[in-house]
Amino acid sequence: MTEFQAINNILSNPSEGKKVRVRGWIHRIRKTGKLIFAVIRNESGIIQAILFRDNLPTEEFELAKSTLIESSVVVEGRLAKDERAPGGYEIRVEHFEVVGAAEKFPITKDQSDEFLLDNRHLWLRSRRMSAILKVRSTIFNEIRNYFQGLNYYEVQSPVFQSGACEGGSTLFEVPYFDSRDKVYLTQSWQLYAEAMMFGLERIYTIGPAFRAEKSRTRRHLTEFWMAEVEAAWLGNAEMMELAEGLVTHLVKSVIEKNPQELEFLERDISILKEIELPFPRYKYAEILDMLNAKGLELEWGADLGYTEEKMLTQELRTPIFITHFPRAKGFYHRVDPEDDKVVLCHDLLAPEGYGEIIGGGEREWRLEILMKRIREFDMEPEQYDWYLDLRRYGSVPHSGYGLGIDRTVAWIVGEEHIKNVIPFPRTMRRYTP
RNA sequence: GCCAGCGUAGCUCAGUUGGUUGAGCACCCGGCUGUUAACCGGGCGGUCAUCGGUUCGAAUCCGAUCGCUGGCGCCA
Numbered sequence: 425m426t427e428f429q430a431i432n433n434i435l436s437n438p439s440e441g442k443k444v445r446v447r448g449w450i451h452r453i454r455k456t457g458k459l460i461f462a463v464i465r466n467e468s469g470i471i472q473a474i475l476f477r478d479n480l481p482t483e484e485f486e487l488a489k490s491t492l493i494e495s496s497v498v499v500e501g502r503l504a505k506d507e508r509a510p511g512g513y514e515i516r517v518e519h520f521e522v523v524g525a526a527e528k529f530p531i532t533k534d535q536s537d538e539f540l541l542d543n544r545h546l547w548l549r550s551r552r553m554s555a556i557l558k559v560r561s562t563i564f565n566e567i568r569n570y571f572q573g574l575n576y577y578e579v580q581s582p583v584f585q586s587g588a589c590e591g592g593s594t595l596f597e598v599p600y601f602d603s604r605d606k607v608y609l610t611q612s613w614q615l616y617a618e619a620m621m622f623g624l625e626r627i628y629t630i631g632p633a634f635r636a637e638k639s640r641t642r643r644h645l646t647e648f649w650m651a652e653v654e655a656a657w658l659g660n661a662e663m664m665e666l667a668e669g670l671v672t673h674l675v676k677s678v679i680e681k682n683p684q685e686l687e688f689l690e691r692d693i694s695i696l697k698e699i700e701l702p703f704p705r706y707k708y709a710e711i712l713d714m715l716n717a718k719g720l721e722l723e724w725g726a727d728l729g730y731t732e733e734k735m736l737t738q739e740l741r742t743p744i745f746i747t748h749f750p751r752a753k754g755f756y757h758r759v760d761p762e763d764d765k766v767v768l769c770h771d772l773l774a775p776e777g778y779g780e781i782i783g784g785g786e787r788e789w790r791l792e793i794l795m796k797r798i799r800e801f802d803m804e805p806e807q808y809d810w811y812l813d814l815r816r817y818g819s820v821p822h823s824g825y826g827l828g829i830d831r832t833v834a835w836i837v838g839e840e841h842i843k844n845v846i847p848f849p850r851t852m853r854r855y856t857p
Numbered sequence: 858g859c860c861a862g863c864g865u866a867g868c869u870c871a872g873u874u875g876g877u878u879g880a881g882c883a884c885c886c887g888g889c890u891g892u893u894a895a896c897c898g899g900g901c902g903g904u905c906a907u908c909g910g911u912u913c914g915a916a917u918c919c920g921a922u923c924g925c926u927g928g929c930g931c932c933a
Binding site for chain 2: 458530532
């Protein structure tokens with residue numbers, strides 16, 4: 425018996441009259457009196473199958489007449505060229521078989537955002553979601569390729585974490601047996617990364633992060649995925665090179681490996697192709713001047729919210745770095761030795777209005793100064809007992825960053841809302857299906 | 858958390874001044890040998906989100922509650 429064939433292989437190397445055998449799902453089906461058009465969909469593409477009443481057993485034709493969209497089927501037949509068929513070729517069916525009949529499929533041509541989210545378990549099979557998830561798969565794979573190529577080690581940090589870091593109000597607390605200590609889902613691997621770094625020096629991880637922020641925006645999820653990196657001996661400037669290298673690698677890889685998906689998603693690739701190294705670098709102070717020149721009235725210390733980010737990036741066609749933020753940004757950032765108002769850190773903003781996708785910087789590596797910084801933030805050094813130990817036993821300068829993978833996928837595929845680039849999005853009000 | 862919007866058939870939406878809720882799609886039946894999210898004819902399908910109030914009478918007016926969506930704020 426003929427092997428099952430991939431639809432894209434059939435269509436990219438067609439030959440008239442060739443015997444083909446395909447399995448997949450009914451994407452569309454149209455029935456006329458004595459013939460049936462069925463578009464078959466599977467992972468590899470779509471192809472039209474045409475069933476002539478006289479070309480296959482009567483019971484199989486009658487079965488096809490009653491088969492609904494999304495039924496899983498096997499079709500066998502001969503390939504025929506026909507300009508009326510999408511793709512230019514169609515299968516003249518000689519054998520039709522239903523593997524799993526579908527009930528009336530709830531998702532039809534009229535769809536609302538809410539309905540698709542309620543039926544996410546079914547919407548995932550759509551061509552749109554499939555295209556996005558293929559790009560997402562490439563991105564996960566290429567993050568690994570990039571770091572492995574630079575001799576970084578992949579490590580894993582715990583999802584259950586004890587003790588609040590900063591911003592404790594956005595942690596998800598979980599019941600943990602009868603522990604009297606608070607246990608939370610991870611927000612970042614930061615503290616653990618610095619511990620693992622001392623043995624491996626160059627490490628990265630890909631993992632979920634959880635934030636109980638009551639955000640209702642197109643760029644926030646309560647559960648999202650981050651790629652994080654930490655390296656001994658490196659400073660902020662070197663870490664920025666590692667960041668722009670990764671982002672450029674991801675964009676080029678997706679353009680090369682997912683051209684069909686980008687085309688289906690109607691992504692304007694010309695913009696992505698313009699991305700070049702190095703990315704422009706601006707200090708926070710320069711950014712304030714740029715925004716104030718556009719009519720804002722921002723003073724030193726002002727947060728760059730989404731409005732400001734969008735103003736900066738919507739006209740851009742390449743990502744930009746913002747560095748040297750005010751020292752209030754985070755206690756573990758190293759204060760700039762040349763200007764103690766700022767810290768050695770960087771954010772990377774994606775162009776076309778997408779905004780921040782990377783946050784990183786150089787860490788304060790000296791015990792006494794780190795403890796002063798912790799007190800500067802009105803926190804107690806005792807809370808960070810084992811973390812401070814890392815500064816007691818051969819501390820070294822080090823840097824790292826975290827890449828928001830979902831935001832990166834959204835930007836590269838040109839999807840406006842982050843929830844549409846993850847299979848099962850979790851937001852403040854949605855945790856099912 | 859704040860602001861706004863929405864909730865009527867499985868889906869997308871109409872519903873006039875308060876007077877028996879309609880259409881398209883989906884599905885079922887019939888017709889059609891080239892459909893392109895086909896077309897033609899017929900049919901099935903309703904706790905008008907929930908609770909309460911006003912009224913002779915409420916999908917419609919009022920109040921509360923619930924749910925969802927968007928924006929803002931928040932956001933290593």
